[in-house]
Amino acid sequence: MQKQHYNELSRIFLRLSRFDHLNAIASWDMSTMMPANGSQARGEALAELSVLRHQILSDKKMARLIDAAAQENLDDVERANLEEINRQYQNAILLPDSLVEEQSLVGSRCEHGWRTQRPANDWQGFSTNLKEVVRVSREEAQFRSQAQGLSPYDALLDKYEPGITSNKLDGLFGSLRDWLPGLLQRVIDKQAAETVIIPEGPFATEKQRQLGLDVMGVLGFDFAGGRLDVSAHPFCGGVPEDVRITTRYNQDELFTALFGVIHETGHARYEQNLPRPWLGQPVALARSMAIHESQSLFFEMQLGRSAAFQQLLLPKIISHFGQQPAFELSNLVKLSQRVERGLIRVDADEISYPAHVVLRYEIERALISGDIDVDDIPALWDEKMQEWLGLSTAGDYRNGCMQDIHWTDGSFGYFPSYTLGAMYAAQLFAAARRALPELDTQIAEGDLEPLFTWLKQNIWQHGSRFSTSQLISNATGEDLNPLYFRKHLESRYL
C-alpha cells in the first residue's frame, strides 16, 4: 500500500527542520556571540523565519494531507510521527501570522533589553517591554483556549507538557507545600551543626572552562558534535548534530559553573542521542520540556551531586586548581549537597528549588488569566519569597523577578517543567539503580557507560515515539509518582 500523503508530509517537515536549524544557530549566536547593535536586525530575521514556519505549517493542504495520511498503512514510528505532525499543525493554525510575527519581535526586544536591564536593576525599562510580551501572550492564550477548550493558562502549559493541567499541577505542587518547608528546615538545622570548608579562590575562568570540558568528556559529551560557550543565562541550544551548551563563570566560586555544565550536559546528551534515523521528523524530537529537564537533573542532581560522583570529581578538581583543604572527599560531598535559602532559582539546591518554581507558576498563571498585571509582579514575588523561603526581594529586581530569561520571550507555562523534571529524574534514577546493582561503585570508578546505556535505551533513543506517560511507564514500571522525589531528598539529606 502506498504512503504518498505521509511521505509528502514527511518532506514538508524535513524542510521545516532545516529552517529550525537556522533558527537554533542564529538564536544561540544571539545569546553568545552577537554584539549589542546586531539585535534589531537579528530579531527581524528570526521573526521572518517564524512567519515562514507558520505559513508552511498552516497551509490549507495540511489538514487534507494529515487526514489522508492517517488512512495509510503506517508502521508504529510513522504513526507516532503523524501524531506529532498533527500536534504541530494544530498548534500552528491556532495563531494568525501577524500575532506570530509580533511575538517574535516583542520577545526578542524584551530579551535583548533584559541583557543590560537586569545588571542595572532597571525594572522600569524591563517592565515596559514585558508588558508587551504579556499582552501578546494573553492573546495567544485566548486563541489556544478557544480552540482547545482549556483555560487560557492550561492552553499554554499544553505547549510544553501535553497532558498537564493546572489542576494536576495543583495536586503535585500542593503536596510539596505540605512536606517541603518542613524538610528544608530540618536539613538546614542539621547542616548548621556540620563544618564545611569553603574553597578559596580565585578560580580563573579559563581553568574553570577546562575543568568543565574535562567533566563533559567524562559525561560522554560528543565534542565533534557540540560546543561549550558563555552566555548570561545558561542553556542548551543548537541541533542534535551540533549541540551548543553554555555556562557563566564567577572567578570567586567554582561550583555554580561546574554543576551548570553538568546540568546542560544532561540536556546535551539527550539531544545528541535522539534517534538519528528519524532526525528531521517531529518524532525524533525530545519528548517534552519536563523529560528534557529530567535528563539535566538526572545528570546534575541524581548523578552529579551524589557522593559516588564526588569521588570521580575530586581528582579532576585538584588537577585543575591544585590541592587545598576544601578539596577532600567528605567536604566535597557536603559542598555539593549544601542546602541554603537563596534568591536565585538557578543557584538553588534541589530542596528549595521547587519553591522557586511554584512561586513562578502561581504568578504566571495569575498574569495570563488577567488576575494580576506586570506592575503587580514585584510585590507578589516578594510576598511569596517570604512565605516559602523567608527572604525579601523588595527593590532587588535583578535577584527577584528579573532573574530569569523565560518570560522575556513569552515562555509562560514553561516553569512547571523544572519540578516535573526533578520528579521524573528521581523516579528514573531509582529505576536505573534497580537495573544496575553496582551503580555507586561504577560511578565512583568512572564507569558511567552502563548508566548512559540505560538512559539511551529507556529515554534518549525514543524521541517522541511514546507519550510522556508511556515513556515513563515503560522505563520505570509506573506513571509519574512524586514519592520518588521525596524519598530521594529524604534519603540524601536526612
Added chain:
Amino acid sequence: MQKQHYNELSRIFLRLSRFDHLNAIASWDMSTMMPANGSQARGEALAELSVLRHQILSDKKMARLIDAAAQENLDDVERANLEEINRQYQNAILLPDSLVEEQSLVGSRCEHGWRTQRPANDWQGFSTNLKEVVRVSREEAQFRSQAQGLSPYDALLDKYEPGITSNKLDGLFGSLRDWLPGLLQRVIDKQAAETVIIPEGPFATEKQRQLGLDVMGVLGFDFAGGRLDVSAHPFCGGVPEDVRITTRYNQDELFTALFGVIHETGHARYEQNLPRPWLGQPVALARSMAIHESQSLFFEMQLGRSAAFQQLLLPKIISHFGQQPAFELSNLVKLSQRVERGLIRVDADEISYPAHVVLRYEIERALISGDIDVDDIPALWDEKMQEWLGLSTAGDYRNGCMQDIHWTDGSFGYFPSYTLGAMYAAQLFAAARRALPELDTQIAEGDLEPLFTWLKQNIWQHGSRFSTSQLISNATGEDLNPLYFRKHLESRYL
C-alpha cells in the same frame, strides 16, 4: 502618483534580506564555531535556504512587478534599487532550483572537506569533491551564457563585476605582464642590499588578538556592531548591522595576522557604513566585489603599509609586545613593505600579488570553458608559478592549488576582483591625497577621521546607487585607470 508595484517589490526584497541575514550568520558560524560533525546538517539547512531564496526571486509575478514598477514615478535611489532588483531577478531565473540546491550541497561538502584536506595535502580527496563543484559551475556558466549572450566564463565574471569581461581583463592584466616582473626583480635586488631586523617571537595569540582589536579601534571599527574571530581562511562576513571579521594567528610571526586584520577592517567599515536608511534593499549593498576589495586594500596597502601609518603602529606594537631591536620606525617600514616571491596569495606583497591572481584567472577561465579539467590544475599551477615567480609547487598542493577557499564553493570569476580592487584602491588613495593635502601628517598623528570621511562620502554611503564606473568617476574624476597602481608601486618601492 502611486508606487504600489515598486513598494511590493521592496517588501519582497526586505524579506529576502532577512533570510540573507540568517544565511550570513550560519555561514560565519560554519567557518568559525561549528564542530566537524555539524557540517552535513548545516549544509542541508543552507541549501534549503538558498532554494527558498531562489523560489521567491523566480516567482512568476516578479517580471510583471518589475515591468510595472519601471513605469512608476521613482526617485533616483528607487530607480537604482529597481535596477539592482532586476539584476538579482535576472540572475536568479537563469538557474533551475535543482541546480541551485546541488551547488549549495556540493559546495559545502567541498569546503568542509578542504578544512582537513588542505593541512593533510590531500589532493586526491579534495579533487574528488572539486570535480563536482566544477561540474555544477560549468552547468551554471552554460545557463548564464545562453541567457546573457556572453561566453560561459564571462557570464560568471558578470556575477561579481557587472561590466567586466575577459577581454577587458586581458587588457588590464596583459599590461601587468609587461612591467610587473621587471619591477619585482628591481625591488628584490634593491631590498637585498638593505638590512632588515626580523622581530623575535613567539608572539602569543592572545596578545596578537589584543593588538588587532586595538588597531581595529584606531581604524574606526564599530565593536557594538561587529566582532573579530578566528577562521582557517580570513574573511569579512555577517550583516551591515553586525559585521564579523576573522583572522588566523601564527605565534612565530606578527604581521600576517595584523595586516590581515587591517585588511578585513577595510571590508568591515564599508559594510558598517553602507546607507542605513536603505538597508534591506539591494541598492544598500556594496557596489561590487572589486570595490569591496578596493576598500580592504585601501586599508591594508595604501594606508596600512604606508610609512606614515607605521608611526602610528609602532607604539602599539611595543605596548603589546615590549621593546626589541626590530621595533624601530625605519625597520618597521621595511618590514611592512618587504617584497618576496612566495607561494601563498594571502601572504603576498602588493607587487607579486597580481601574479597570483592572473595565474588563477587563467586557470579558472580554462576550467570553465572546458579547455582543462580538475586533474590538470596542479601541473598548470606549477608551470605558471615558475613563469611568474620562479617557484615550484610540484607535489605541494596545500601551498599550491589547495590554498584558497574560493573554488571550493564554486566562486569562479571572483579572483580577478582582487587585482581590480588593488587598482581601484590606488586610484582612490591618489584622489584622497589630492583632497587632503595634510594626509601623511594626519595619518602619522592618528587623525584618520578626514580620510574615513572622504571614503564615506565618496564610496561607502552610496551602496549600489551608482555603477562601478560612475562611482569611481565621481570619486576620482576618471574611470578605472591602472596607471595609478603602477605609479603607487614605483613611488613606494623604487
